[in-house]
Amino acid sequence: MVKRILVLKVVFLLALIIVVARAAQLQLVMGDYYYQLSEGNRISLRPINAPRGKIYDKNGKILVSNKLAYDLYLLPNEVPPDISVKEILHRLSKYTNLPISQLEKNYQEHEGDSSPSPIILKRNITPETMVIIQENAESLPGIFIKESAIRYYVYGDLAPHVVGYVGEISTEELRNLTSQGYDYRGGDIVGKAGLERQYEIYLKGTDGIEQIEVNSLREKVRTLGIKPPRPGNNLILNLDYELQKETERLLEEHFYKLREEFLDDPEMYSPTGAAAIVMDPDTGEILAMASIPDYNLNEFAEGLSLKEYKELLNDPLKPLLNRTIMAAVPPGSIFKLVTGTAAIEELGIRADTKFVDENGMFFVPNWSRPYKNWHPGGEGELSFTRAIARSNNVVFYELGYRLYKKYRGKKLKWYAHQYGLGSPTGIDLPGEKEGLVPDEKWKRKVFNEGWYPGDSVNLSIGQGGLLTTPLQLAVMVSSIANGGIIYEPHLVDKVISPDGEVVLDVKPRIKKRLPFRRQTLNILEKGMVEVTSTSYGTARSVFADFPIKVAGKTGTAQTGTSRPNHGWFAGYAPVEDPEITVLVFLENGNSSSYTLPIVAGILRTYFGIEEPVEEEQNNEGSSSSLDENVQEVEDKTGDKKDKEQEIEKEREIQDDDKKLLEYLEEVFSKE
Structure with missing residues (x-):
């Protein structure tokens, strides 16, 4: 009996110890937690x-x-x-x-x-x-x-x-x-x-x-x-949905059509990207801005996997790259507007100043290597505005050399900077490239060489290390359209609070006024109108019968030894009272001629112009990689073989320029 009582006492004692220990744990060890939990159970x-x-x-x-x-x-x-x-x-x-x-x-x-x-x-x-x-x-x-x-x-x-x-x-x-x-x-x-x-x-x-x-x-x-x-x-x-949608449609349609067509043509190369900009030249407002290839934003919003993101990053066509502001590339013959400005202001060139292209070649004195025109055999006598319309290299080589003799390499660079080249435009987007206007200081740093006559000659036609973004060229052409004002381009018009109050009102901002005579800009405009409206203009095939008067400039830029040329067009309309500036860029697009149907489509959309019932065949099917419409060469010679030889000749890039472009490509790809 005593033994049973003892066992019972031990059991009660153990139970009491457990209860006390648990109470101690709850109150001393976990007291704060359960206090917070009790509060948490309530709030x-x-x-x-x-x-x-x-x-x-x-x-x-x-x-x-x-x-x-x-x-x-x-x-x-x-x-x-x-x-x-x-x-x-x-x-x-x-x-x-x-x-x-x-x-x-x-x-x-x-x-x-x-x-x-x-x-x-x-x-x-x-x-x-x-x-x-x-x-x-x-x-x-x-x-x-x-x-x-x-x-x-x-x-x-x-x-x-x-x-x-x-x-x-x-x-x-x-x-x-x-x-x-x-x-x-x-x-x-x-x-x-x-x-x-x-x-x-x-x-x-x-x-x-x-x-x-x-x-x-x-x-x-x-x-x-x-x-x-x-x-x-x-x-x-400031973006217009309908205009943006149609601009993208036109850009994608022609881009992918060219890629498909050129896959089976061993003499042509598939373009690697494209961009288009539509802006108001009187305010800097961006009405449409497209870059392709592109991507779907909702995939980012819903959460891309690391694998999917890496696929976008590693895509050779670089869909994440905004080519309108991030592609710093040679502008080719569009830069002739800068050279032309310097020639009018500094050399006394007029609209009717005569030049002679005897054999399609220009020689720097005491140099044996010729600088060639896109048109072999020479174009004879040309006025200055016709040289713009024909984009005659020989005339601009001569002007570049004359500027070099008088000012070395400084004056052409100065005029490029006045137009805003070599510095960001200031658009309200991150990641804008500033481009490059080469000069002697830059060349000594990169090549440990001085600035030679050939450097100015190359620069005069938009080559020789010059790098610009599509937006910079759109701003430059807009300044010609509006009479000499460089506006800061902007996408946002207003920022509005949830209550409807204006938090930020983005007004047109003038960055600078061009220090040029109005007569200078008028001469440039005359040449740009001849580009689109005359029988000898490089954009005549699309715009000769266009219902609205268009001023523009084509450009085909050499890119390096292994890649095809870039294609450009920049212009504005209507000439009498410009409402929009349009720029189209085809990266490695072979020829400026392929940009023209895109530009025409954008203008038709903006001005509400219906497509012609039977549109004349344009240059879109041309295999030219030149800055000009090679069709005229074929019309004159009547010999397709000669045409192919001419194209092949113009694809040859001078040795010095090859090294320069390869270096720049390497530097900017690392950047």
Whole structure:
């Protein structure tokens, strides 16, 4: 009996010890947690993500908006102390197949935060993932799902290089933005490219907080209070949706058609990219801006895999490159407008000044190597404006040499800089290239050589190391159209608050006024009109019978030993009172002639001109890689074999220029 009582006492004593120990654990060891948990069972703070501002075209058409999504969060202060966050994340990964490495990475980035704010683990989870998490909620303490706004690009592949895309903020971006006094934290979504990046501080809204009462299962009982989010500001663009859409259609149609046609032609090369710009020459407003190949913005918004992103980065056609502002390449004969300006201002050249092209070659005195024209055999006597219309190299070689004799290499460079070449235009987009106007200082640094007469001769026709972006040339031609004003190009017209107030009103900004006589610009315009409207103009095949008077300049630029020429056209219309400037660039497009149908289509769209019932055959089918319409050569000789020989001759690049272009290509590809 005594023994049984003793056993009973021992059992009671052990039970008492266990109860006391458990009470001590609950009150002393885990007291703070259960106090916080009891409070948490009553009150929990949940984030409310603010939607980014919308983006509209000039006519109020929504281009970019937001749509409902669901994000996955972790509340660290709701995780019991007897289980680690790591274990919770492993369970979550096991249930949902979400990569544990990414979950842990997102958590570790905020592990040391003093604030109890929720940590974003995964954005835009699938409905299937939501169901799985809800079914396993009891074993996933601290895990919850919240509605959010995800970026939605209404026309996913419209103007992607202009609009840009968003992504999770990087460490460097977080450091930079917070150092400037902006309220950002890890996990935030920010603009990564285009206008999304350029206007980030305007587009980002202010997040809100919802204070809710929850039960012991962390289920919402009721809302106690809300600090509502404030949406970001809206952008109103100068971009015209209809014009942008048609510009892209024309560019893509002709680009891919040429690529397909040239695949079976051993003498031709497939173009590698294209760009088009439409702007108002009197304000600098960008009405359309396209670069192809391109990509779909919604793929970024919904989350690209690393593999998909690498495929875009490694695509040889570089779809992520905005060629309108990032392609710094030789402009070819469009630069003859700069040479012409210098010749009129400094050498007294007039519209009717006569030149003679005897044999299609120009010789620098005491040099044995000729500089060739695109037209072999010589074109005889030409006026200055006809030389522009014919894009006669010999005339501009002579002008470049005369400028060299009088001013060495300084004056031509100065005139290029007056037009804005060699420096960014200032457009409201990130990543703009400044290009390059070569001079003696640059040449000594790169080649350890001085500036020779041949350098000025090469530069006079837009070669010899000169690099420009399509936008720079569009701005340059616009300044001729508007009488001598360099405007800063801009895509955004206004920034509007959610309440409808104007936060930012972007007015036309004059960067400079050209220090040239109006007569100089008039002479250039006369030559540009002859390009499109005369029987000898290089763009006559498309514009000779065009219902609106167009001024323009074609250009075909040598690119290097192994790649075909770039094709260019830049012009404006109507000549009497210019409304738009149009520039089209075909990267490695063989000839400027292939740009002409694209330009004509853009002009028809803008001015509402119907397509002719039976359009005359244009130069699109030509195999020329010259700056001029080789069809005229074939008409004169009547010999296709001679034509092919002429083309082959013009593909030969002078040795010095080959080395220079190869070096520049290597330098800029590394950049």
